[in-house]
Amino acid sequence: MEQERAKVTELQENHRALSLQLAESKEQELNRRQELNIASDELENLRKKHAREMTDLEIDIQKKDRIIREANEDLRACRCDLEMERSTIGSLKAVLNQQSNAQLTLSAENRSQQAQISILQAQIDAFSCSNGNLALELETKDRQLEELRTEAMENEAVRRKLHNMVQELKGNIRVFCRVRPVLPSDAQPSTRTDGSSTSSPTSPEHLALVRQELTADMTFPDRRHHKEITLWSSSESATGRGRKESYNFTFDKVFEPESTQAEVFEEIALLAQSVVDGYNVCIFAYGQTGSGKSFTMEGGSTDATKGMIPRAVDQVFRVAEDLRNKGWEYKMEGQFLEIYNETINDLLGKDEFDMKHEIKHDPKTGSTHVTDLNAVPLNSPTQVRTLLLSAQSRRSVAATLMNERSSRSHSVFTLRITGTNAGTGECCQGCLNLVDLAGSERLNVSFGSGFGTGVGGGNDKDRLKETQSINRSLSALGDVIAALGEKGEKNDKHIPYRNSKLTYLLQNSLSGNSKTLMVLNLSPLATHLNESLTSLRFATKVNSTTLGTAKKQSR
């Protein structure tokens, strides 16, 4: 028992010792656990830190990778550049080689040119000796040229004077004849008399063919002076044989269809110039409707096609300007009227055509005046062109009521010029009348037997009145010219100027106090051959009419 007790005690002692050991172990375990917790916290922190550092490192690595890639790219580009530079250097070296070769050649050439220069210099030295002589010769030639120029100017003045004298001595109405070209509109089927028509009326071949067919047989035999025109007509004799008859006419100038406005004006220029010298000049266009009167007088809108009125005005202004430095001062004014149904209308007026105008002549000065007619001071040729345009539009406004007014009325453009020379005290007045007559085909009776009042056509009352009035005035013109032709030396023949407004207005231009030119316009068409022959006979009579000598209007 004792033993048992001792054993229990020993066991208890062991138990206590073991409990103590256990407690110590537990405490140690607690401590260890705390340490373990701390260590695992630290481990966690270290892990997080490590992860962060790893992320940073990866970003860093990526950056570095990018930098490396870029550096590689740069390197590649640099290599390319280097390659290119190398090839450039290679080609530059080749060029350099070529250039140095060329330089060698140039140097050789340069040396040979230097040698040539030396030779030339020697020649120049030799020439400069004779240069002095040449300069003297040149001076003499210049002097001679100047003398010739002065002589030419003097000759020109003499030529003009002689021209005026010839024109004064000639004393008759001069007549130009102008044939207009065939126009595309002439080839329209409506113009054709045979009533035929073809498939393509506007093709060039067709037009050429139709033109040939339509054109009257006309020739111009005087190739040198251009003064003749011959018309040919074909007819059938009683025996059925074809017969050709020719009609030859001679005028002061004949203009063929190809003639230009400038060529026609060249012949008229000196007449226009005489106006500035103080003469009265009258140019009138005569011919059937559509024969080119308005084209000749007024013309088209371009410089090449402008007609006699604008060209004459330009010329008058040019001459007046030239005479300025000889002390002459000029004043110019323009009037533009039409005679329609024996009534004068002011084409430069502002009102309706209801004003009555009367024609007055001053026997002392030989000047003509139309009452209440607008006289527009003219300062430049451009202003005249504007005036002509406004007159045309005024006429065409009337034409909407009257139908083709221009061929049914006479128009008269008048340019008056007054010149004074303060130095010499001289004064002169000139007057230029440019007349576009109504179509002459309304005259059915030929000149010489006296123009009748045959009616041209149409039942319409206005047309009848127009036709009668045109007939009256054109036949009055024929009568006046016939009477002037018969006047002879005694000067006692009555001239019926008062029989129409037209002849009364142009009295001073027709009575010998004026240089008068008639431009006969002809149609080239075969259908108008008879009308052309009538016009040519009338013009021939006019051409042989002696009016007297034009007088200079000066004080």
Ligand SMILES: Nc1ncnc2c1ncn2[C@@H]1O[C@H](COP(=O)(O)OP(=O)(O)OP(=O)(O)O)[C@@H](O)[C@H]1O
């Ligand atoms: N020399 C020419 N060159 C070119 N075309 C011309 C020529 N002459 C006339 N013409 C043309 O012929 C046509 C008729 O001419 P214009 O009107 O001048 O005739 P006109 O005799 O004045 O007729 P009207 O009596 O009806 O006024 C116009 O189209 C005009 O442009």
